[in-house]
Amino acid sequence: MKILRTIKVALKALGRNKMRTFLTALGIIIGVGAVIAMVSIGQGAKEEVEARFSEMGTNLLFVRPGSRQFRGRHGGGGSYDTLTEEDAKALVENSDLIQYVSPNVNTRTQVIYANKNWNTSIYGVGHHYPLIRNWEIDEGVFFSESQVRSGQKVCVLGSEVNNNLFEGMYSIGQVIRIKKIPFRVIGTMKSKGASGWFSQDDVIFIPYTTAQTRLVGIDHVQSIDVSAVNGKVTAEAQEHIEEILRIRHKIAPGAEDDFNVRDMADIQEGASEATQVLTILLGGIASISLLVGGIGIMNIMLVSVTERIREIGVRMSVGARERDILLQFLIEAIVLSLMGGLLGIVLGVGSSRLISQFAGMETSVSMGSILLAFLFAGSVGIFFGFYPARKASKLDPIDALRYE
Amino acid sequence: MSENNNIIKLENITKTYVMGENKLDALKGISYTIKRGAMIAIMGPSGSGKSTLMNVIGCLDKPTSGTYYLENELVSKLDKNRLAGIRNKRIGFVFQNFNLLARTSALENVELPLVYSNVSAKETRERAQKALQQVGLKGREDHKTNQLSGGEKQRVAIARALVNHPSLILADEPTGNLDTKTGIDIMEVFKSLHEKSGITVVLVTHDPEVTVYAEKVIHLRDGLIENEKRRET
Numbered sequence: 001m002k003i004l005r006t007i008k009v010a011l012k013a014l015g016r017n018k019m020r021t022f023l024t025a026l027g028i029i030i031g032v033g034a035v036i037a038m039v040s041i042g043q044g045a046k047e048e049v050e051a052r053f054s055e056m057g058t059n060l061l062f063v064r065p066g067s068r069q070f071r072g073r074h075g076g077g078g079s080y081d082t083l084t085e086e087d088a089k090a091l092v093e094n095s096d097l098i099q100y101v102s103p104n105v106n107t108r109t110q111v112i113y114a115n116k117n118w119n120t121s122i123y124g125v126g127h128h129y130p131l132i133r134n135w136e137i138d139e140g141v142f143f144s145e146s147q148v149r150s151g152q153k154v155c156v157l158g159s160e161v162n163n164n165l166f167e168g169m170y171s172i173g174q175v176i177r178i179k180k181i182p183f184r185v186i187g188t189m190k191s192k193g194a195s196g197w198f199s200q201d202d203v204i205f206i207p208y209t210t211a212q213t214r215l216v217g218i219d220h221v222q223s224i225d226v227s228a229v230n231g232k233v234t235a236e237a238q239e240h241i242e243e244i245l246r247i248r249h250k251i252a253p254g255a256e257d258d259f260n261v262r263d264m265a266d267i268q269e270g271a272s273e274a275t276q277v278l279t280i281l282l283g284g285i286a287s288i289s290l291l292v293g294g295i296g297i298m299n300i301m302l303v304s305v306t307e308r309i310r311e312i313g314v315r316m317s318v319g320a321r322e323r324d325i326l327l328q329f330l331i332e333a334i335v336l337s338l339m340g341g342l343l344g345i346v347l348g349v350g351s352s353r354l355i356s357q358f359a360g361m362e363t364s365v366s367m368g369s370i371l372l373a374f375l376f377a378g379s380v381g382i383f384f385g386f387y388p389a390r391k392a393s394k395l396d397p398i399d400a401l402r403y404e
Numbered sequence: 405m406s407e408n409n410n411i412i413k414l415e416n417i418t419k420t421y422v423m424g425e426n427k428l429d430a431l432k433g434i435s436y437t438i439k440r441g442a443m444i445a446i447m448g449p450s451g452s453g454k455s456t457l458m459n460v461i462g463c464l465d466k467p468t469s470g471t472y473y474l475e476n477e478l479v480s481k482l483d484k485n486r487l488a489g490i491r492n493k494r495i496g497f498v499f500q501n502f503n504l505l506a507r508t509s510a511l512e513n514v515e516l517p518l519v520y521s522n523v524s525a526k527e528t529r530e531r532a533q534k535a536l537q538q539v540g541l542k543g544r545e546d547h548k549t550n551q552l553s554g555g556e557k558q559r560v561a562i563a564r565a566l567v568n569h570p571s572l573i574l575a576d577e578p579t580g581n582l583d584t585k586t587g588i589d590i591m592e593v594f595k596s597l598h599e600k601s602g603i604t605v606v607l608v609t610h611d612p613e614v615t616v617y618a619e620k621v622i623h624l625r626d627g628l629i630e631n632e633k634r635r636e637t
Binding site for chain 2: 012323397
């Protein structure tokens with residue numbers, strides 16, 4: 001019996017009971033639809049995260065102190081205090097792959113303006129910081145090299161701090177108190193938006209030199225932000241940084257570095273992995289409904305075999321072999337699940353559109369997830385169709401013909 | 405010795421059904437030979453084993469012991485799939501309750517045996533149409549089985565039995581569900597088929613009216629052949 005003819009026979013058999021066929025396929029329709037929609041949400045989140053990162057610049061590198069080891073005991077990451085502003089300067093001077101650097105000294109404290117106060121992050125940074133981070137100034141200016149060198153008490157406000165302290169009032173030229181020390185506001189930053197739980201705009205920038213002497217009381221720096229000349233040379237730039245710092249820190253060959261260099265790609269990979277886990281989780285939950293749909297198919301196919309025992313008997317009496325009957329019912333189950341799969345794709349793509357339209361979530365339907373869901377639906381058909389089909393094929397022709 | 409003239413040769417066929425501890429001997433040793441082109445009837449009261457015998461002859465069932473040659477081929481030892489092939493190519497069945505596929509057109513019912521043979525879709529259609537014509541149902545091809553009368557249903561069943569050019573037609577109470585007049589019509593169809601194409605017909609019945617059409621009548625009782633009568637026509 002040829003496959004094409006068997007498919008025809010299966011379609012006819014399914015067409016005889018359209019309502020039941022539709023309800024049986026509904027399990028698969030919803031299952032496939034859910035898988036595609038859920039995976040599209042996960043993919044959308046992933047792409048959004050990736051877009052955020054590339055917005056920040058793919059040429060970014062971060063230098064942080066390594067973990068200090070004292071008599072066999074490791075401190076946490078960043079426990080070395082060997083990074084200095086001279087290190088930062090040496091990086092720009094000694095490598096043609098490095099464009100800008102910004103030594104960072106961060107803290108968190110209460111800030112006060114008039115009768116309002118706010119707890120926020122204080123970033124002590126270099127004057128190239130906005131260029132490194134691709135961050136535009138909204139009003140006023142960012143502090144200059146000379147203001148950094150002389151450790152002036154000036155600050156630039158993130159948009160959230162600006163809103164909270166000044167509530168729409170013009171803030172440039174005003175004086176706010178950070179740890180009771182007066183700072184003059186010389187500029188405000190454009191909003192960067194929230195990434196995850198914390199807002200990037202809840203921050204105040206001051207010269208790192210001021211942060212070292214006035215706020216934190218250290219003479220090293222906590223980290224260095226570096227931008228390579230372009231996004232393609234970050235790996236080489238990383239090697240340059242390591243080389244320069246090892247020489248400056250007099251680290252013997254083979255000894256452990258007292259610093260870590262990571263580029264944006266590393267960090268991006270980590271974030272992508274997290275969203276990948278989200279995708280797998282959502283897809284996994286949705287595939288349970290696909291499984292349930294498969295059980296529905298098995299159930300209906302078993303009923304169908306019982307209902308059609310006479311038909312099976314007739315087919316056997318005119319020469320259908322076991323294989324022919326097996327194939328007929330198996331193909332019926334596969335056709336059922338693949339039809340469900342196709343409609344499910346329509347449902348999944350449609351609902352992911354609706355989700356991004358009305359829930360404002362980024363979604364992304366990939367060809368891969370469509371193909372995967374469709375193949376999965378097909379294998380559900382084979383897996384759950386096999387038992388009823390085998391049962392049908394094992395019937396005895398005489399018993400089947402006599403069955404009432 | 406012209407063995408070639410035998411279409412069916414049964415040697416000491418027995419069939420025992422085992423149900424738990426009970427054993428039922430349905431056939432207790434049947435030996436019989438049917439010549440090619442014969443039209444014979446098997447009669448007997450219910451429980452005489454005539455259905456079992458028909459199942460064995462029709463290759464739907466295997467005998468417990470004994471040998472069965474169909475067209476000189478030993479078929480009593482073949483496996484299920486080979487038996488299906490034999491049924492497909494060499495035997496046509498006509499049942500008392502028609503056994504047509506419901507909600508399916510007459511034509512598709514007749515096509516069924518060819519679907520399981522290696523015949524192209526085009527040839528399948530042509531041969532099914534020709535077979536329907538042979539049984540006088542031209543123009544009824546697209547009628548669904550539930551739109552047909554009892555006599556028409558049985559004609560469709562006969563067309564289905566004929567379509568793959570079998571050498572043997574087995575009819576199990578073919579007139580059992582029909583009124584007398586329609587029954588006679590159906591028997592005339594068998595008769596004309598037998599006379600025109602020389603096909604071997606084995607009828608299983610308990611209706612004496614049917615046996616009128618047979619050349620020989622075998623009486624079965626308690627799993628054995630009681631007697632065999634040649635009808636003078």
